[in-house]
Amino acid sequence: MAEVRYNHKEVEKKWRGNWQAKPINVNDGKKPKYYCLDMFPYPSGSGLHVGHWRGYVISDVWSRYKMLHGYYVIHPMGWDAFGLPAENYAIKTGVHPKISTADNVANIKRQIKEISAVYDWDMEVNTTDPEFYKWTQWIFVKMFKAGLAYEKEMPINWCPSCKTGLANEEVVNGCCERCHSEVTKKNLKQWMLKITAYADRLLDDLDKLDWPEKVKKMQTDWIGRSYGAEVDFKVEGTDKKITVYTTRPDTLYGATFMVLAPEHEMAKELATDETRKDVEDYIYRASTRSNIDRMQDKEKTGVFTGSYAINPLNGAKVPIWLSDYVLADYGTGAIMCVPAHDDRDFEFAKKFNLPIIQVIAKDGKEIENMTEAYTEASGTMINSGEWNGMESSVLKKEAPEMIEKMGFGKKTTNYKLRDWVFSRQRYWGEPIPIIHCPDCGCVPVPEDQLPLLLPEVEKYEPTGTGESPLAAIDEWVNTTCPCCGKPAKRETNTMPQWAGSSWYFLRYVDNKNSEELVSREKADKYLPVDMYIGGVEHAVLHLLYSRFYTKFLHDIGVIDFDEPFKKLFNQGMICKKPDDVEKYGTKAMKMSKSMGNVVSPDTLVNDYGCDSLRMYELFVGPPETDAEWDDRGIDGVRRFITRFWNLVHESAGKNVPETEECVKLRHRMVHDITERLENFSLNTVISGFMEYNNKFIELAKKQGGIDQVTMENMITLLAPFAPHVAEELWEVLGHDTSVFENNKWPDYDEASMQDNEIEIAVQLNGKTKSVIKVAADISKEDAVAAGKEALADKLTGSIIKEIYVPGKIVNIVAK
RNA sequence: GCGGAUGUGGCGGAAUGGCAGACGCAGCAGACUCAAAAUCUGCCGGUGGUGACAUCGUGCGGGUUCAAGUCCCGCCAUCCGCACCA
Numbered sequence: 001m002a003e004v005r006y007n008h009k010e011v012e013k014k015w016r017g018n019w020q021a022k023p024i025n026v027n028d029g030k031k032p033k034y035y036c037l038d039m040f041p042y043p044s045g046s047g048l049h050v051g052h053w054r055g056y057v058i059s060d061v062w063s064r065y066k067m068l069h070g071y072y073v074i075h076p077m078g079w080d081a082f083g084l085p086a087e088n089y090a091i092k093t094g095v096h097p098k099i100s101t102a103d104n105v106a107n108i109k110r111q112i113k114e115i116s117a118v119y120d121w122d123m124e125v126n127t128t129d130p131e132f133y134k135w136t137q138w139i140f141v142k143m144f145k146a147g148l149a150y151e152k153e154m155p156i157n158w159c160p161s162c163k164t165g166l167a168n169e170e171v172v173n174g175c176c177e178r179c180h181s182e183v184t185k186k187n188l189k190q191w192m193l194k195i196t197a198y199a200d201r202l203l204d205d206l207d208k209l210d211w212p213e214k215v216k217k218m219q220t221d222w223i224g225r226s227y228g229a230e231v232d233f234k235v236e237g238t239d240k241k242i243t244v245y246t247t248r249p250d251t252l253y254g255a256t257f258m259v260l261a262p263e264h265e266m267a268k269e270l271a272t273d274e275t276r277k278d279v280e281d282y283i284y285r286a287s288t289r290s291n292i293d294r295m296q297d298k299e300k301t302g303v304f305t306g307s308y309a310i311n312p313l314n315g316a317k318v319p320i321w322l323s324d325y326v327l328a329d330y331g332t333g334a335i336m337c338v339p340a341h342d343d344r345d346f347e348f349a350k351k352f353n354l355p356i357i358q359v360i361a362k363d364g365k366e367i368e369n370m371t372e373a374y375t376e377a378s379g380t381m382i383n384s385g386e387w388n389g390m391e392s393s394v395l396k397k398e399a400p401e402m403i404e405k406m407g408f409g410k411k412t413t414n415y416k417l418r419d420w421v422f423s424r425q426r427y428w429g430e431p432i433p434i435i436h437c438p439d440c441g442c443v444p445v446p447e448d449q450l451p452l453l454l455p456e457v458e459k460y461e462p463t464g465t466g467e468s469p470l471a472a473i474d475e476w477v478n479t480t481c482p483c484c485g486k487p488a489k490r491e492t493n494t495m496p497q498w499a500g501s502s503w504y505f506l507r508y509v510d511n512k513n514s515e516e517l518v519s520r521e522k523a524d525k526y527l528p529v530d531m532y533i534g535g536v537e538h539a540v541l542h543l544l545y546s547r548f549y550t551k552f553l554h555d556i557g558v559i560d561f562d563e564p565f566k567k568l569f570n571q572g573m574i575c576k577k578p579d580d581v582e583k584y585g586t587k588a589m590k591m592s593k594s595m596g597n598v599v600s601p602d603t604l605v606n607d608y609g610c611d612s613l614r615m616y617e618l619f620v621g622p623p624e625t626d627a628e629w630d631d632r633g634i635d636g637v638r639r640f641i642t643r644f645w646n647l648v649h650e651s652a653g654k655n656v657p658e659t660e661e662c663v664k665l666r667h668r669m670v671h672d673i674t675e676r677l678e679n680f681s682l683n684t685v686i687s688g689f690m691e692y693n694n695k696f697i698e699l700a701k702k703q704g705g706i707d708q709v710t711m712e713n714m715i716t717l718l719a720p721f722a723p724h725v726a727e728e729l730w731e732v733l734g735h736d737t738s739v740f741e742n743n744k745w746p747d748y749d750e751a752s753m754q755d756n757e758i759e760i761a762v763q764l765n766g767k768t769k770s771v772i773k774v775a776a777d778i779s780k781e782d783a784v785a786a787g788k789e790a791l792a793d794k795l796t797g798s799i800i801k802e803i804y805v806p807g808k809i810v811n812i813v814a815k
Numbered sequence: 816g817c818g819g820a821u822g823u824g825g826c827g828g829a830a831u832g833g834c835a836g837a838c839g840c841a842g843c844a845g846a847c848u849c850a851a852a853a854u855c856u857g858c859c860g861g862u863g864g865u866g867a868c869a870u871c872g873u874g875c876g877g878g879u880u881c882a883a884g885u886c887c888c889g890c891c892a893u894c895c896g897c898a899c900c901a
Binding site for chain 2: 173213214217218221222224226228244245246247248259300324325326327329330331335336337338342343344345347414415416536539540619620621622625626627628630632633634635636637639640642683684686687688689690691694759760761762763765766767768770771800801802803805808809811812813
């Protein structure tokens with residue numbers, strides 16, 4: 001038969017056209033839905049590299065796999081387009097962010113289409129579209145009305161380079177998550193979202209989610225729930241009291257001093273005439289130090305206030321100190337210190353020569369010459385009055401209620417999670433829809449007047465003063481109060497980039513609805529997301545915020561579920577060694593333009609084809625692991641495709657009869673590929689294709705080709721991975737419909753996979769000596785006998801044990 | 816400091832406690848070719864041996880087991896997360 005060479009350009013062009021003319025993923029209203037979502041990208045000017053492809057290929061393979069199981073797959077794409085890069089570009093060039101964003105979207109969309117994923121572009125959303133951010137603002141108004149959005153003046157994280165406030169989650173090692181500048185503190189009036197009101201649900205509901213343990217752990221730690229007690233200490237000689245928070249009320253008898261954060265409201269008044277100067281100096285110094293300085297401290301610092309507190313349990317007089325190792329905004333900003341049982345208190349006590357009293361006996365006795373704190377809540381209480389003899393772990397749990405009953409404290413729960421600083425002093429974001437009225441206070445923009453459009457400006461520069469650039473537009477700022485009609489001013493801060501991305505996944509399924517965020521009918525039918533695929537970098541940012549928003553929208557009745565993403569998959573990064581070894585070293589790093597280690601998919605698609613690149617993206621390594629890119633490897637998958645192409649062309653139309661051997665291989669292939677795919681082991685799916693292809697080629701040589709059903713099965717298995725080639729070969733086999741139409745993922749049965757004769761290893765004392773062929777259903781006795789025969793003269797000495805693992809090994813243990 | 820992950824040929828990687836190195840890249844040899852490319856065939860962890868074979872080998876040191884890359888204990892290295900949250 002005439003040779004038909006594989007030409008990827010022709011094949012891919014043809015099938016892209018066919019799919020456009022007749023879409024393959026259609027909603028007939030009868031199929032069950034499956035929602036497979038990618039984390040939507042920021043449309044940057046530098047375009048896509050092969051690292052971006054990886055996640056999109058994984059999600060597309062999974063989507064097409066689900067299509068072949070009879071699902072209508074919701075697989076949308078959109079743009080997270082507010083944010084600093086577009087704004088910075090505008091500052092530099094004067095081009096309005098709206099223009100540059102539209103250009104970037106067009107360019108990236110063109111590049112994404114090269115992947116040939118089954119995205120439904122009718123569902124596309126863009127966070128900067130007023131019809132979209134109308135609902136971002138609507139959610140804010142609803143939160144305001146529910147008391148979850150509030151204004152507060154407080155020292156917040158401030159990035160001096162981006163000239164904006166930041167959320168806690170956006171500060172990494174004391175630096176700005178975006179630009180890595182050192183973050184300072186700035187006192188600003190801010191809009192806050194009360195995410196802490198959802199702390200318990202955000203924590204407890206993690207159990208419901210099929211997410212990587214790593215991400216769940218990170219969220220758990222970030223929320224940081226702890227149980228303990230607040231205890232009131234009277235200040236000696238006054239009628240004032242200081243409340244401390246502790247998770248170890250069992251050690252109350254061991255409290256030998258107390259430390260307040262320098263920012264504590266009582267810090268100054270505790271000073272005496274002798275200590276006043278030192279105390280005020282210390283408070284001043286602490287106020288000037290950045291987080292980074294504080295973190296880098298090797299040694300503890302502190303100052304004695306001159307005042308004493310009274311331990312409410314035993315009346316002991318304990319000195320009150322100030323130190324910046326106590327955080328002002330956690331707990332009560334004050335702690336009781338038990339140096340014997342806390343590392344930090346121990347270090348402080350040693351440095352300032354404060355007494356150390358042990359109250360828990362480790363292994364039944366006091367530790368002599370203590371060199372470090374004994375921090376475990378395990379052991380018998382000592383030096384603790386009526387608590388002596390109790391078990392520390394039991395007391396730890398019971399003490400909060402005991403203290404509450406004794407009347408000098410209460411049981412409490414604390415969280416590391418803080419409320420979300422939601423104001424940004426920047427231009428390119430959603431305006432916060434609030435009007436400040438001198439009489440009525442903060443009034444939300446009426447819902448029927450949303451969206452509140454972002455006005456056009458001449459200058460985008462952030463002012464750096466804590467005012468947004470919007471504050472300079474008088475005609476926009478000055479308005480009237482929707483409540484009383486008197487002159488009022490608009491809020492000029494904008495929302496953070498996370499605002500739109502916290503709920504966008506709800507909008508895809510009803511993106512043209514002008515009446516509702518999403519209709520309840522469509523939400524019930526198509527949501528939530530079944531599979532969410534993206535990088536791990538959003539573990540506590542986007543993923544935590546989205547869960548918060550979803551819970552809120554659930555509570556106000558917009559949707560019926562309260563977790564957005566049932567299953568989460570984090571793909572690894574694609575890395576490459578930088579070209580400039582002298583500047584960046586020889587270690588492979590995440591692709592970035594500045595490092596000069598970006599590989600563009602464009603030339604690879606041109607030279608090898610979309611199908612080859614798709615498969616190679618998966619073949620580079622386990623999908624959840626980072627992988628180092630090497631262009632040369634793509635030859636391997638391209639060779640596989642060509643060899644399979646040739647095999648099908650050689651066998652097509654020949655009516656090769658099914659043989660026992662071929663059927664066996666076919667069932668094994670379907671089994672292996674299915675199992676590996678279900679386990680998300682996509683790299684071994686590709687190697688499986690190669691391995692079985694080699695076997696079929698060998699077989700075809702022997703028997704003059706491969707039967708129709710085997711070829712059809714393999715093409716169907718291949719279809720999610722290399723859809724163009726699969727379609728073409730499906731047609732070659734005589735089908736006039738798509739491989740995704742009237743077709744389903746093939747089945748296998750275990751019985752058909754079995755061999756009559758199998759190879760087993762024969763071991764002597766656990767070491768393999770030879771391999772023998774035996775009947776698959778051989779008995780232990782016969783297998784052992786065959787094993788002994790194979791070992792023959794090697795088998796000297798007496799036999800201690802005989803082991804037969806069916807289908808695997810015979811092991812003879814001899815002396 | 817605390818927590819988590821990872822460590823296997825020249826390289827990417829594969830192995831429900833059961834023949835370590837599947838599959839691929841690179842390399843070597845051969846076939847085809849005037850030649851090259853492409854394609855096809857074979858070899859491809861170390862050491863010893865012409866050879867069948869022997870022996871060592873999954874970061875290091877112990878242990879459990881008939882049998883350990885895999886399980887347990889103790890280290891080392893790299894990466895990631897958190898970092899005075901009382």
